[in-house]
Amino acid sequence: MNILLKSVTIVNGNTKNLHLKKRDILIKNGVIDAIETTIEPSGKTKVIDIKNLHVSLGWFDSGVSFGEPGYEERETIENGLLTAAKSGFTDVILNTSSYPTPDSASDIVYLKNAAKDQLTDLHPLGNLTVKGDGEVLAELYDMKNAGALGFYDYKHPMANANLLKIALQYAQNFDGLVFSFPLDKSISGKGIVNEGITSTKLGLKGIPSLAEELQIARDLFILEYTGGKLFIPTISTASSVKLIAVAKKKGLQVFCSAAAHNLVMTDSTLEDFDTQYKVMPPLRTAADVKALQKGVKNGTIDFVTSDHTPLNIELKHVEFDNADFGSIGLESTFGMLNELLGIEDTIELLTKGRSVFGIKEPELTVGQPANLSLFTTDDAYEFSEDQILSSSKNSIAIGKPMKGKVIGSIANNQLVLNK
Structure with missing residues (x-):
């Protein structure tokens, strides 16, 4: 599976040259293939282009x-x-x-x-x-x-x-x-x-x-x-x-x-x-x-x-x-x-x-397996039962102020999105 993340802000203090920079990230068969200012999609590639999209290590x-x-x-x-x-x-x-x-x-x-x-x-x-x-x-x-x-x-x-x-x-x-x-x-x-x-x-x-x-x-x-x-x-x-x-x-x-x-x-x-x-x-x-x-x-x-x-x-x-x-x-x-x-x-x-x-730390660099979390940072809202994904609903957070929303994650050559 090929995935192209368009214009994502990278949040990764370990890589100073990329930290808080906007880049395109191309993932091929579960591995980070390229991190560039602009990458054009080709072939069968799932493009994820969401306003205010940020990415970090998983x-x-x-x-x-x-x-x-x-x-x-x-x-x-x-x-x-x-x-x-x-x-x-x-x-x-x-x-x-x-x-x-x-x-x-x-x-x-x-x-x-x-x-x-x-x-x-x-x-x-x-x-x-x-x-x-x-x-x-x-x-x-x-x-x-x-x-x-x-x-x-x-x-x-x-x-x-x-x-x-x-x-x-x-x-x-x-x-x-x-x-x-x-x-x-x-x-x-x-x-x-x-x-x-x-x-x-x-x-x-x-x-x-x-x-x-x-x-x-x-x-x-x-x-x-x-x-x-x-x-x-x-x-x-x-x-x-x-x-x-x-x-x-x-x-x-x-x-x-x-x-x-x-x-x-x-x-x-x-x-x-x-x-x-x-x-x-x-x-x-x-x-x-x-x-x-x-x-x-x-x-x-x-x-x-x-x-x-x-x-x-x-x-x-x-x-x-x-x-x-x-x-x-x-x-x-x-x-x-x-x-x-x-x-x-x-x-x-x-x-x-x-x-x-003893778990290997992932890396956000070309040639490494993609282990990433996708999110926005500025959405302000109150947490509600509609946002509960678990089978059980016993949440202490209902009604509490939240900032930023999770879009999904990428790991093990899989992509899961909330929308």
Whole structure:
């Protein structure tokens, strides 16, 4: 398939000679054939010529959840990857949120086979412990050999500090990446929202910032003792950012992410008791949001993730106490970040970090496979249910201001467009 992108603005800070320049890009059989001021189409070539069209390297999400296997009504792998492609993401890391959870090499092979021949590449994680129950380490080495890029008991904190220590020591033998969800459940108890003025006013059980920060402090002490590589997903508090910044200055191999919605929303949105805002970690205070934004800009926070979590309607349309945690986010992450940070910082965030997981970084140069995201930058709008592509509709972003729209993506010699 031949594709010609006409008069596209290239957003790629790694190639200064092309950054923010308008060019035509010709793609032949999945490979970038030419980048010129003007290219005339010839033969059977699909021409994409859209006003204000921009292009960057394909985007990467460090943590998404689909439903398959076990919860296909929430999201199949096929539709999840199509949603990702239409949302501009050409690589996604798949969380261990299915049923059964993947804790063996055969489970990893199943997930990779289910994702074959899609535009967006799926990179599965394996459980850190058997069934994610936090008691016995899973088959980490076998899963690594089968294609697992890290080990994570999805949103289940590791209560056993010694088991985390052993995991970090063992995984060093094969350069394994160990995840630890930042929550001390003995502190969080039955909390469901951030502990503070809003939770008190609404009469909702709170989760103190301390619950996150205490777990992170413990994990960083263990990492300093053991060495190895530790990933702390979806941090949400100001002190968490400080703890990780200090650890990085010490030279520890620690990486972290923040969910896009935790960068822009505070717990004040909970006043309507809308269960779409019930997420884990919870929405925090304005001071926390400001600290997260600063952490993203100075590099303390390595990734901004959609934290895409599709859920059945009956898991959200219940009383706030009984609703499940989670929101979809693939469709809204770009518009949310562009509204907050502007296009250059947004694209830098969405394209960096594959190397942490051992994924080859794409290049926007002639002769390289085309791995590209297509988007506009100036369209201002409010996100609505009509823009949801997922099978589930539990979006925290409905009604929120967005800037810029995703047109589609190109990868694996495939093109997916939203229009």
